[in-house]
Amino acid sequence: MKNVITIDGPSGAGKGTIARLLAKKLGYKYLDTGALYRAVAWKVREERTDLSNESALKRLIENIKITFNGDRITADGVDITSEIRTAEIGELSSQVSALPSVRAGLFGIQRNMCLQGDVVIEGRDTGTTIFPESENKFYLDASVEERARRRYEELKMKDAAITLAATIEDIKKRDTRDSTRQTSPLTRTDDMVYIDSTNLSIEDVVEKITGSLKR
Ligand code: DC
Numbered sequence: 001m002k003n004v005i006t007i008d009g010p011s012g013a014g015k016g017t018i019a020r021l022l023a024k025k026l027g028y029k030y031l032d033t034g035a036l037y038r039a040v041a042w043k044v045r046e047e048r049t050d051l052s053n054e055s056a057l058k059r060l061i062e063n064i065k066i067t068f069n070g071d072r073i074t075a076d077g078v079d080i081t082s083e084i085r086t087a088e089i090g091e092l093s094s095q096v097s098a099l100p101s102v103r104a105g106l107f108g109i110q111r112n113m114c115l116q117g118d119v120v121i122e123g124r125d126t127g128t129t130i131f132p133e134s135e136n137k138f139y140l141d142a143s144v145e146e147r148a149r150r151r152y153e154e155l156k157m158k159d160a161a162i163t164l165a166a167t168i169e170d171i172k173k174r175d176t177r178d179s180t181r182q183t184s185p186l187t188r189t190d191d192m193v194y195i196d197s198t199n200l201s202i203e204d205v206v207e208k209i210t211g212s213l214k215r
Pocket of ligand 1: 012033038098122
């Protein structure tokens with residue numbers, strides 16, 4: 001399928017910004033799959049769910065109601081758009097996303113949205129597990145330092161105590177966890193167009209993607 005564009009890559013590579021712009025340009029829907037894992041992490045924190053308690057986690061996933069409305073996201077009726085963009089939820093979402101029951105629970109919502117077509121979907125496993133039949137797969141990357149710098153710029157507005165050095169360490173830790181977990185690890189495959197955005201502007205990246213789209 002050509003009208004499902006998948007963008008995978010590590011934290012801070014710019015997937016969200018790029019996917020949103022690309023979707024707007026093409027008149028497609030946009031799905032930020034990381035936000036789903038962040039929403040689950042938020043609920044886990046709210047309910048103090050023990051991550052080793054499989055049945056509690058299963059119940060949480062079955063019952064949580066996540067909705068997207070434009071740029072806003074809600075979980076069980078609570079607007080969590082801003083609250084999920086913190087270093088703490090970032091770390092917890094990475095832990096939560098390594099659990100097979102969580103991934104299985106969030107598979108359907110992602111897969112169904114792809115089946116409707118005209119969508120840009122971004123995350124860690126969108127081109128490998130969620131929609132492998134996409135004919136427009138991209139892998140967006142950047143150096144660890146650049147990715148950490150971008151994350152730091154985002155996070156420091158909310159958290160005055162955050163430092164660039166700590167953000168670099170966080171990003172490295174998440175990279176390792178996200179790409180070495182057993183279930184659907186972040187993987188770059190031969191059928192993905194690789195883009196290193198370290199020295200590229202947002203517009204450059206969008207142009208590169210648009211230029212290599214199979215239509
Ligand atoms: O892209 P992000 O930083 O919002 O993602 C948060 C976490 O969710 C990330 O550390 C790994 C996980 N994730 C995942 O495992 N699979 C996806 N498709 C998207 C995100």
